Amino acid sequence: MFEPVMMKFLGIGIGETLYMTLLSTFLAYVIGLPLGIVMVVTDKSGIRPRLLLNKVLDVIINILRSVPFLILMIVLIPFTRAIAGTTIGPKAAVVSLVVAAAPFIARLVESSIKEVDYGVIEAAQSMGASPLDIVYKVLLPEAKPSLIVGSAIAVTTILSYSAMAGIIGGGGLGAIAINYGYYRYEVGIMLVTVALLVVIVQIFQETGMRLAKKFDKRF
Amino acid sequence: MEKKQTIIELTQLGKVFHTKDGSVSALENIDLQIYEGEIFGIIGMSGAGKSTLVRCINFLEKPTSGEVIFDGQKLSQLTEKELRAVRRSMGMIFQQFNLLMQRTAFQNICFPLEIAGMEKSAAKERAEELLEIVGLSDKRNVYPSQLSGGQKQRVAIARALATKPKVLLCDEATSALDPSTTQSILALIKDINRRLGITIIVITHEMSVIEEICQRVAIIDDSKIAEIGTVEEIFTRPKSAAGRKFFFPGGAKTRELTGDRCIRVVFDGGNAYEPVIANMILECKVPVNILFGDIKNIDDKSFGHLVLQIPDDERTKGRIVAYLQEKNLTVEEVIENV
Ligand SMILES: Nc1ncnc2c1ncn2[C@@H]1O[C@H](COP(=O)(O)OP(=O)(O)O)[C@@H](O)[C@H]1O
Ligand SMILES: [Mg+2]
Numbered sequence: 001m002f003e004p005v006m007m008k009f010l011g012i013g014i015g016e017t018l019y020m021t022l023l024s025t026f027l028a029y030v031i032g033l034p035l036g037i038v039m040v041v042t043d044k045s046g047i048r049p050r051l052l053l054n055k056v057l058d059v060i061i062n063i064l065r066s067v068p069f070l071i072l073m074i075v076l077i078p079f080t081r082a083i084a085g086t087t088i089g090p091k092a093a094v095v096s097l098v099v100a101a102a103p104f105i106a107r108l109v110e111s112s113i114k115e116v117d118y119g120v121i122e123a124a125q126s127m128g129a130s131p132l133d134i135v136y137k138v139l140l141p142e143a144k145p146s147l148i149v150g151s152a153i154a155v156t157t158i159l160s161y162s163a164m165a166g167i168i169g170g171g172g173l174g175a176i177a178i179n180y181g182y183y184r185y186e187v188g189i190m191l192v193t194v195a196l197l198v199v200i201v202q203i204f205q206e207t208g209m210r211l212a213k214k215f216d217k218r219f
Numbered sequence: 220m221e222k223k224q225t226i227i228e229l230t231q232l233g234k235v236f237h238t239k240d241g242s243v244s245a246l247e248n249i250d251l252q253i254y255e256g257e258i259f260g261i262i263g264m265s266g267a268g269k270s271t272l273v274r275c276i277n278f279l280e281k282p283t284s285g286e287v288i289f290d291g292q293k294l295s296q297l298t299e300k301e302l303r304a305v306r307r308s309m310g311m312i313f314q315q316f317n318l319l320m321q322r323t324a325f326q327n328i329c330f331p332l333e334i335a336g337m338e339k340s341a342a343k344e345r346a347e348e349l350l351e352i353v354g355l356s357d358k359r360n361v362y363p364s365q366l367s368g369g370q371k372q373r374v375a376i377a378r379a380l381a382t383k384p385k386v387l388l389c390d391e392a393t394s395a396l397d398p399s400t401t402q403s404i405l406a407l408i409k410d411i412n413r414r415l416g417i418t419i420i421v422i423t424h425e426m427s428v429i430e431e432i433c434q435r436v437a438i439i440d441d442s443k444i445a446e447i448g449t450v451e452e453i454f455t456r457p458k459s460a461a462g463r464k465f466f467f468p469g470g471a472k473t474r475e476l477t478g479d480r481c482i483r484v485v486f487d488g489g490n491a492y493e494p495v496i497a498n499m500i501l502e503c504k505v506p507v508n509i510l511f512g513d514i515k516n517i518d519d520k521s522f523g524h525l526v527l528q529i530p531d532d533e534r535t536k537g538r539i540v541a542y543l544q545e546k547n548l549t550v551e552e553v554i555e556n557v
Contacts, residue, residue: 123317
């Protein structure tokens with residue numbers, strides 16, 4: 001079972017999984033972080049209430065969040081082809097992963113930022129802080145530990161989605177697990193890929209928690 | 220005060236909050252003038268509208284009617300940007316301190332300087348100077364979570380003073396602190412007022428805070444100003460029902476005891492060492508019953524009042540009143556009790 005070819009195969013799988021996960025997480029944050037901030041700022045108790053915009057974004061986020069990932073991938077096939085030029089392989093999987101993860105991340109960011117005590121925001125306003133000052137100098141720095149915990153949750157969730165992407169040709173460890181474990185009944189290989197996934201999740205999770213603790217000055 | 224220059228003026232200020240369950244009128248017809256360099260107190264029960272009032276002064280809350288005039292400018296006519304500039308000349312401190320938890324004491328003090336766009340080295344110098352003023356130079360690099368309540372409020376004061384404001388607004392700044400810490404924070408506020416000449420507005424529900432540091436006080440009751448005056452004036456002769464409730468908190472008790480004749484004897488600065496009441500009893504040969512008393516000894520002078528129950532006949536009353544008035548005390552009959 002562990003002949004060199006297989007090892008090389010697993011190595012490629014790990015590489016693809018990390019590529020999909022990290023690139024998708026990064027791109028999903030590029031969209032989700034500002035989206036989450038906008039959700040908090042435009043909320044009716046936010047520093048710049050914009051109720052209509054807030055409601056529209058809220059509905060879009062909810063819709064995207066409620067479509068099961070597998071279905072979303074299929075629905076997105078034409079979109080994926082337009083963006084990535086292909087519908088199979090890790091690069092194609094990144095497109096659906098970003099679409100699925102961005103609204104999820106927006107919610108994580110929203111809830112982290114909402115933890116910031118309103119009194120602190122008010123104090124900043126009393127010192128003449130602009131909304132931009134408040135976002136950059138109050139909301140994000142004060143929510144930093146919580147945002148880091150959120151990013152550990154995000155990256156591990158995206159990792160498990162990426163394994164699912166393997167089912168429709170996404171590559172990575174998920175694809176190996178499906179191809180060997182499901183189609184060929186090679187249970188050993190499947191268990192190895194599962195173990196690898198667990199280890200990767202653990203590493204991300206642990207790193208996130210430690211970083212959050214290191215940065216948190218509240219205790 | 221020699222020359223009373225108005226720094227803040229509120230005219231017919233009103234604030235209505237619209238909520239799901241209808242509208243709440245938090246402030247009504249507030250007229251107020253704050254003079255430059257004074258320590259002005261605003262006292263009222265919980266829910267009276269104190270926080271709303273102070274937040275209207277720096278326009279964190281937009282009044283729904285009336286005007287706030289600060290240093291000659293009507294705040295309602297300013298743009299957002301101009302308003303932010305004005306806020307830099309009005310510092311504010313809070314009951315819950317509201318420090319940035321992820322910044323050290325020093326970095327907290329730098330915060331308003333950063334947003335004011337001050338150059339880094341100048342900001343650093345200013346922040347060190349402020350740490351010195353509030354006596355926390357040794358806590359420079361400590362995070363708020365490692366500071367006591369009193370120390371947190373000192374950092375908050377330093378932060379509020381960073382941009383050299385003309386006014387410092389204090390919303391229940393000592394209400395979360397124990398008595399001795401309260402004393403030290405009040406002393407600091409007094410010192411800042413004296414040394415830096417900053418006008419200070421103190422919001423509180425505690426009489427002792429007003430007594431300790433304020434020169435003038437407004438009583439706010441049920442969204443309205445009940446009365447305004449110097450602290451001595453209001454301490455000794457509150458005119459409004461709300462004022463009496465605050466300054467003669469035993470008032471409610473005397474209600475049950477009326478029927479017989481009662482008088483209120485007001486002490487407003489007489490000699491604390493003269494046993495006036497005892498002498499009066501000996502001189503007039505009448506028994507009196509002290510129903511309620513609240514006398515404070517300030518600089519060897521008595522301030523406060525006593526409510527006495529006296530025999531129910533005109534002549535005796537006349538003698539008592541005449542005796543007390545001769546001793547320069549104010550006597551009033553307690554008819555309708557508060
Ligand atoms: N944002 C708000 N929305 C609705 N009602 C409010 C709001 N802020 C204050 N109020 C109401 O206004 C009144 C005065 O509140 P506040 O100024 O906080 O009183 P105080 O500081 O004297 O305790 C209260 O009845 C309170 O419920
Ligand atoms: Mg209040």
